[in-house]
Amino acid sequence: MEQTFIMIKPDGVQRGLVGEIISRFEKKGFTLKGLKLITVDQPFAEKHYADLSAKPFFRGLVEYIVSGPVCAMVWEGKNVVTTGRKIIGATNPAESAPGTIRGDFAIDIGRNVIHGSDAVESARKEIALWFPEGIAEWQSSLHSWIYE
Ligand code: DAT
Ligand code: MG
Secondary structure: OOEEEEEEOHHHHHOOOHHHHHHHHHHHOOEEEEEEEEOOOHHHHHHHOHHHOOOOOHHHHHHHHOOOOEEEEEEEOOOHHHHHHHHHOOOOOOOOOEOEHHHHHOOOHHHOOEEEOOOHHHHHHHHHHHOOOOOOOOOOOOHHHHOO
């Protein structure tokens, strides 16, 4: 089954949005396979956002991600990478549709509350980076009530 890496950024944790965000993924029917509150250091944040290192906003982005604890998660389900991105909404909250997490809870692009992997391959890399210890082995007993 497909997995994705979802991270509630320091603003989302500080603003008390952890429960609301987890609830949206749970209610959709996805399965929580990994979860931890963690404050990462600069080299780690730079590694996570390595693809963006040439961007002018890179420094500010790294500073933001290391500014407090983040809630790192692995979610599992059919099409969870693409659907997870839809639940999160467009990168710039000014363009995120209402009903999406960023559309409902964010205003500025540099405080957009949440990260989600953009492809199955990046999800695999991000899960390996953030959860080197591995993730929980369990199957939800609701499976047959969610999948036909
Ligand atoms: P996403 O987080 O939607 O996958 P991304 O991978 O392109 O977007 O960028 C990672 C983060 O960097 C994004 O969540 C917010 C920040 N960012 C992206 N584009 C930006 C810009 N033009 N100005 C400031 N911050 C930006
Ligand atoms: Mg991205």
